[in-house]
Amino acid sequence: MNSDINVGIGEDSIVSNGENKLLKATGLGSCVGVFIYDKERKIGGLAHILLPRSPNHKDKKSLKYADVALNDLINDLINKGARKDNLVAKIVGGAQLYFVENDTLKIGERNIESVENILKEMQIPILGKDVGGNYGRTMEAYISDGRVRVISFKVKEKWI
Amino acid sequence: MDKKEMSYFYLDAFKELGNIGAGHAASSLSGLTSRSVQVSVPEVKLLLLNELDDEIGGSNIVIGNITQIKDEMSEINGFIYIFFPKESAYNVVDMLLGLDLGTTNDLDEMGESAISEVCNILTSSFCDAFADFLGVSILPSPPKFCEDMSGALLDYILAVTMEEVPDDNVVVFLTRFKCVDDLGDAGCSVAVGDNSVINDKEFGFDCYLIFFPGKSMSKIIDLLVKKYEYYNNV
Numbered sequence: 192m193n194s195d196i197n198v199g200i201g202e203d204s205i206v207s208n209g210e211n212k213l214l215k216a217t218g219l220g221s222c223v224g225v226f227i228y229d230k231e232r233k234i235g236g237l238a239h240i241l242l243p244r245s246p247n248h249k250d251k252k253s254l255k256y257a258d259v260a261l262n263d264l265i266n267d268l269i270n271k272g273a274r275k276d277n278l279v280a281k282i283v284g285g286a287q288l289y290f291v292e293n294d295t296l297k298i299g300e301r302n303i304e305s306v307e308n309i310l311k312e313m314q315i316p317i318l319g320k321d322v323g324g325n326y327g328r329t330m331e332a333y334i335s336d337g338r339v340r341v342i343s344f345k346v347k348e349k350w351i
Numbered sequence: 352m353d354k355k356e357m358s359y360f361y362l363d364a365f366k367e368l369g370n371i372g373a374g375h376a377a378s379s380l381s382g383l384t385s386r387s388v389q390v391s392v393p394e395v396k397l398l399l400l401n402e403l404d405d406e407i408g409g410s411n412i413v414i415g416n417i418t419q420i421k422d423e424m425s426e427i428n429g430f431i432y433i434f435f436p437k438e439s440a441y442n443v444v445d446m447l448l449g450l451d452l453g454t455t456n457d458l459d460e461m462g463e464s465a466i467s468e469v470c471n472i473l474t475s476s477f478c479d480a481f482a483d484f485l486g487v488s489i490l491p492s493p494p495k496f497c498e499d500m501s502g503a504l505l506d507y508i509l510a511v512t513m514e515e516v517p518d519d520n521v522v523v524f525l526t527r528f529k530c531v532d533d534l535g536d537a538g539c540s541v542a543v544g545d546n547s548v549i550n551d552k553e554f555g556f557d558c559y560l561i562f563f564p565g566k567s568m569s570k571i572i573d574l575l576v577k578k579y580e581y582y583n584n585v
Contacts, residue, residue: 199401200509201519217410218502221510241400241510246517253519255400288504289417289495298510327503329410344412344499 195331198224198239201255203264205271206334208233214332219284221299223257223306223322226281226332226339227264227315229273235334238264242298243305257305265313280310281319281339281351283330299323319351362395364575365524368484369393369562373526375480376473376560380528383469384446384556391527397520400509404502406525407559413501414440414458416470416494417508420478425487427571428515429564430508431477433470434501439556440466446556458498467496473560481562485574512565524562531555 195215198204200222206212214237216224228235238260245256254260269275285303303322310317319339321328326345333339341349373393381388398406415434420427435443441455444462447469448455455462471494482489497504512521564571 199404200506201400218404218500218505220499220503220506222503222506241506242513253517255513255519286503288499288507289497296511298507327410327500327506329500342410 198237200239200241201253201260203236203238203254203260203267205234205236205264205267207235207271208334210334213334215330216283217329219328219330220286220288221284221302223282223284223299223302224330225257225261225264225306225310226283226330227261227268227278228332228334228337229268229277230279230337231277232273233334234268234271234273235332235337236264236268237330237332240302240306243301257302257309261306261309261313265315278315279318279337280315281332281337282306282310282317283321283328283339283341283351285322286324286326286328288325288327321349321351360579361572361575364579365395366393368481368571368575369395369524369526371484372477372481372524372562373528373560375476376526377528379472379476380469380558383472384443384530386446386530386555389529391529393524393526396523396525398523400519400521403505403509403521403523407501407505407561409502410500412437412499413504414466414498415504416467416474416496417504418474418491418494420489420491422488422490425482425485425489425570426567427482427485427487427489427564428567429562430512431474431491432504432508432561432563433473433558434504435466435556435558439558442556443469443558463496463498467494470494470496473558477560477562485571486578487574508563512563515566522564522568524564526560528558528560529555 196204198216216239223240225238240257241255285299287299321341326343329342331340339351377388377390413434418431420429444455444465445452447465478489
């Protein structure tokens with residue numbers, strides 16, 4: 192691997208195998224990183240999601256929301272040659288780093304729930320996940336074999 | 352005031368506001384650690400989400416406090432996020448506990464509570480000065496101690512702020528404190544605005560204080576305008 196693409200909050204990025212790059216989302220706390228890829232055609236994309244749902248569905252085009260970002264990512268993947276039936280997903284993040292008083296403030300949990308629902312609606316199976324807990328994570332997605340490396344400060348590194 | 356005057360006025364007022372808060376926090380920090388502390392010129396920035404990540408996010412491990420501000424009386428809300436990069440935090444613990452610099456290389460309960468206390472004191476100094484300048488009271492909620500990736504800690508603040516103000520920009524008051532202390536001598540100085548990072552051979556520290564006003568930014572502007580009008584008898 193010769194270079195990384197760092198996907199910041201509210202961004203998404205797509206890489207195909209020929210490019211020989213890895214997709215990375217650093218410092219995922221309550222944010223969720225969703226990696227969707229087509230194993231056959233070797234093309235995949237990563238979205239870094241901050242919030243579960245956009246407030247007014249249609250007019251907001253901001254990729255920080257799960258619904259908008261996933262829609263955008265999947266459309267882009269299909270436009271770039273992925274087949275809808277081949278797509279699978281891996282999700283990382285959605286932790287709660289410190290105590291909050293109120294359930295509506297459990298943003299990590301709400302993010303995971305929302306991402307899982309949206310993927311289910313779109314009939315994209317979730318092949319692996321490392322979510323929840325009380326620590327931050329960094330994820331690196333490898334397009335060549337679809338593996339995702341999860342690094343955190345409290346727990347040993349993990350491959351999903 | 353016409354529009355141009357107005358925007359200069361805001362810029363100046365925000366700087367002054369940040370300055371007062373940061374100045375008070377810096378003198379507390381200096382007093383606690385018995386070191387001279389350099390304060391960067393406080394910046395008020397309108398940052399895009401991804402810029403924020405470059406500025407203070409990422410996967411570096413930091414140690415600090417996050418304090419939520421909720422004051423229904425003054426309508427000032429938001430978050431104060433104070434953090435030390437890991438190595439800096441260890442040095443601060445040594446300074447506070449009177450240990451030889453370089454002794455601490457992991458945080459035990461004592462270390463945690465020492466850092467937490469420093470952050471509390473900085474938070475209250477900042478809040479006091481800030482509130483005083485605006486002529487309101489600001490009550491911080493109990494701070495949350497945290498040790499994790501800087502970007503991960505930021506997520507929650509951003510999520511809450513963005514749920515209130517659905518925008519891709521976020522306003523921050525950002526200040527950096529720095530102390531370089533190569534042999535443990537009290538006197539130290541570095542050029543202000545120097546961006547170099549403390550290296551392992553030096554026993555100084557680096558500290559960031561960031562205030563996220565969120566939706567109360569408009570309330571802060573109102574208060575500043577009132578203050579201006581009062582002093583200029585408009």
